[in-house]
Structures are given as structure tokens and as C-alpha cells.
Amino acid sequence: MAARQLILAGNQQRRRERSQTVFVNAFVRHHFSPLDVLSDRALQRKYRLPRSAIQHLIQLVVPQIRRATRCNYALSPEVQLLAALRFYAVGSFREVVGDGTGLSKALVLRSVAAVTPILLRHARQHIKMATTREDVRQVHQGFHAMAGIPRVLGLVDGTLIPLLNPSLVDPSWICRKHFPAVNTQVVDHDGLIVDIVARWPGSIHDSFVWANSAVGQKAGRGMFGRSIFLGDSGYPLRSDLITPVMNPASPAEEAFNEGHTHTRTHIERVFGRWKARFRCIHRSSGGLRLSPRKSCQVIVVTAMLHNIAVRAGADEPSAVDDEDHDNPPPPPLPNEPRAALHQAGLRARQEIINLF
Known part of the structure; x- marks a missing residue:
């Protein structure tokens, strides 16, 4: 009996010693790197970004996405980033899988889910308005050179990004189209x-x-000084947000409307280039195949990547028609206390019309 107890105690001791030792039998899957194989032009055509921008993004995601794992054939951060960029560019999991990277649809989805929140943390560094006096002056001069409207700080417009989610049953997500x-x-x-x-x-x-956005609230409080924004007739007329004249009755008002339209079409071209560069947000891809929360994250990330591409001098894609651009009916006539804001907007707009 004593001998048997000694044998059991020895076995337990050996088990305890083995459990304290971790044998890492993992192999990180390093696929062939497109950065080493593809030319600069082919790389931009496939991932919509130049080589230097992709390498910079790899340095951003590696510290957060590289994790200690004992899983066999784990994906490297570079493979996950390139899979996410390819999905942003084409908007189809099947096309990413069909590129011959050896990734399944589930792995592409996991890569997008892992990379998107990491890139989202850096969005504020690339999506920001002019703040210094010199930057604001340059923005004013740039817009004034388009059609002669002074003090314009930005163009405001809305666009519809389609979703493809069979489980989406909330009717509030259904747009007017x-x-x-x-x-x-x-x-x-x-x-x-x-x-x-x-x-x-x-x-x-x-x-x-607009009324519930940070920029709209700052503009309403006068935090942008005398700078103004231009919007279409779907927005309310305010002293900080100038809309076109609904029924022009003088040559000056007609000239103002022409200048307003000419300047505002600039943002519509941006919509076309943005959606052509990243087809996942264009209706031709069928819609974002993610939950609404993750879809909103992808939308912001593609806007950040669009700015990176523009600043890096990437090739401009062939602009597509913004079929998802929404032109809502104008808001109802203002009532108290909004009538005072509307009257202030009328006076501000008339000051600009007098310059034409």
C-alpha cells in the first residue's frame, strides 16, 4: 500500500513539472509578400495606396496586431493588413479569396475585423480641419479662386453608404431610396x-x-469666426451655413447660385473618387457585408486612407457616379425660435450676393 502511494505521488510530481513547461509549437504563416513581387503601379491598382503608405500602415498595425499565440499557421500582421486593404478596395470577400493568397473567407473577415479598429485609432491624425490662421487663410483663398465666394472653410454634403445585412430589420436604416x-x-x-x-x-x-455633428455645433457657436460652410438646399440656411437661393430674382442672385453650384460640385467629385478608390462603400459592391457598427468604422477608415492616398500623390481612380448621393427635400420653413437663425442666414447670404 505504501509503495502504491509512493508511485502515485511520483506520477503527480511528474505531471506537475510537465504542466509548468510550455512548448510553443507555432508557425506564423508568412505568405509571399506582394510588396516584394508587385510593381508600384500594380500595387496601387490592387491596394489603392502607394508602397510607402502601405509600409507605414504596416508599422502602425504590427505592435497592436502581433500577439503571442500557440496556434499553428497564424497569420502575420502584414498578411492581415493587405487582406483588409484588398477588401476595402473591392468590397468582396470572394474576390480577396480568389486572389490566390490562400486565405479563406473567414480569415479575410477576421483580418478586416482586427485591422479596422487599429486603423480607426489613427483617423484623427489624417482627418482634421484647418486650425492655424495661415492654414485657414489658404483654405479661404483656395475656395475663393473657384467661384469668388469668400471665407469658405469647407463644403458640407451627405452621401448614402449602402449596407448588405440580412439580419438588419430596423426600418430606420432604410433610406428614402x-x-x-x-x-x-x-x-x-x-x-x-x-x-x-x-x-x-x-x-x-x-x-x-449637421445639427448634431461636432463641426455643426462649433459653427453654430461661432467657433470658426467669420468662416462659412456651403451646403445644398437640404440644409437650413444659417449665418455659418450658406445655401443657394431657391428662387433667384436678380442677376446677382443667379450669379451667386452659379458660383455656389460650381464650388459645391467639388465635394461631389470627391465622393466619386472616394468610392471609386474603395469600392466597398460603393453600391456596385452590393453594400458593406458587416454589422452597422463595423460598417461605420470601415467608412471612417476608408476616408482616412483616401486622405493618405491624396497626400501621397497616388494615382487618381476613374471617378464613378455617386448613385448613393442623397438629395433630400429642403427642410420646412423655420419656426420660432429658428426664425431668428434663418433671418441671420439671410443677411449673411445677402452680404455675399452683393459681391456678385
Whole structure:
């Protein structure tokens, strides 16, 4: 009996010693790197970014996405980033899988889910408005050179980013064009997206998105000084947000409307380039195949990548028609206490009209 107890005690001791030892039998899957194989032009065509920008993004994601794992054939951070960039560019999991990278649809989805939040943390560094006096002056001069409208700090417009989610049953996501979407507000300058709001369902009116955005509230409090924003007739007329004249009755008003339209079409071209560069947010891809929360994250990340591409001098994609651009009806006539704000907007607009 004593001998048997000694044998059991020895076995337990050996088991305890073995359990304290961890044998890492993992192999990190390093696929062939497109950065080493593809030319600069092919790399931009496939991932929409130049080589230097992709290498910079790899350095951003490696510290957060590299983790200690004992799983066999774990994906490297570079493979995960390139898979996410390819999905942003084409908007289809099947096409990423069909590229011959050896990734399954589930792995591509996991890569997008892992990379997107990491890139989102750096969005504020690339999506920001002019703050210094010199930068604001340059923005004013740039917009004034387009059509002669002074003190313009940005163009405001909304666009519908379609969703493809069979489990989405909330009717608030259905836009006025009868498909689920995210109503995304963008403020633009010189081809760059300097502010973006991607959080509201497609049924929400543009004027509500502007009133509840950080930029709209700052503008209402006069934090941008005498700078103004230009918006279409779907927005309310304010002293800081100038809309076109609904029924022009003089040559000056007609000239103002022409200048307003000419300047505002700049943001529509930005929508076309943005969606052509990243097809995942264009209706031709069928819609974002993610939950609404993750879809909003992808929208902001693609806006950040668009700015990176523009600043890096990447090749401009062939612009697509913004079929998802929403032109909501104008808001109702203002009532108290909004009538005072509307009257202030009328006076501010008339000051500009007098310059034409």
C-alpha cells in the first residue's frame, strides 16, 4: 500500500513539472509578400495606396496586431493588413479569396475585423480641419479662386453608404431610396475629407446630422469666426451655413447660385473618387457585408486612407457616379425660435450676393 502511494505521488510530481513547461509549437504563416513581387503601379491598382503608405500602415498595425499565440499557421500582421486593404478596395470577400493568397473567407473577415479598429485609432491624425490662421487663410483663398465666394472653410454634403445585412430589420436604416444605408456627412477641402460623421441610419435627414455633428455645433457657436460652410438646399440656411437661393430674382442672385453650384460640385467629385478608390462603400459592391457598427468604422477608415492616398500623390481612380448621393427635400420653413437663425442666414447670404 505504501509503495502504491509512493508511485502515485511520483506520477503527480511528474505531471506537475510537465504542466509548468510550455512548448510553443507555432508557425506564423508568412505568405509571399506582394510588396516584394508587385510593381508600384500594380500595387496601387490592387491596394489603392502607394508602397510607402502601405509600409507605414504596416508599422502602425504590427505592435497592436502581433500577439503571442500557440496556434499553428497564424497569420502575420502584414498578411492581415493587405487582406483588409484588398477588401476595402473591392468590397468582396470572394474576390480577396480568389486572389490566390490562400486565405479563406473567414480569415479575410477576421483580418478586416482586427485591422479596422487599429486603423480607426489613427483617423484623427489624417482627418482634421484647418486650425492655424495661415492654414485657414489658404483654405479661404483656395475656395475663393473657384467661384469668388469668400471665407469658405469647407463644403458640407451627405452621401448614402449602402449596407448588405440580412439580419438588419430596423426600418430606420432604410433610406428614402429604399435600401439600408448609413447617412454619412462629409466636410471637404481640396479633395481631402477634413471631417466625417458616419453613425446615423439612412432615414435621418442631412440637416439633423449637421445639427448634431461636432463641426455643426462649433459653427453654430461661432467657433470658426467669420468662416462659412456651403451646403445644398437640404440644409437650413444659417449665418455659418450658406445655401443657394431657391428662387433667384436678380442677376446677382443667379450669379451667386452659379458660383455656389460650381464650388459645391467639388465635394461631389470627391465622393466619386472616394468610392471609386474603395469600392466597398460603393453600391456596385452590393453594400458593406458587416454589422452597422463595423460598417461605420470601415467608412471612417476608408476616408482616412483616401486622405493618405491624396497626400501621397497616388494615382487618381476613374471617378464613378455617386448613385448613393442623397438629395433630400429642403427642410420646412423655420419656426420660432429658428426664425431668428434663418433671418441671420439671410443677411449673411445677402452680404455675399452683393459681391456678385
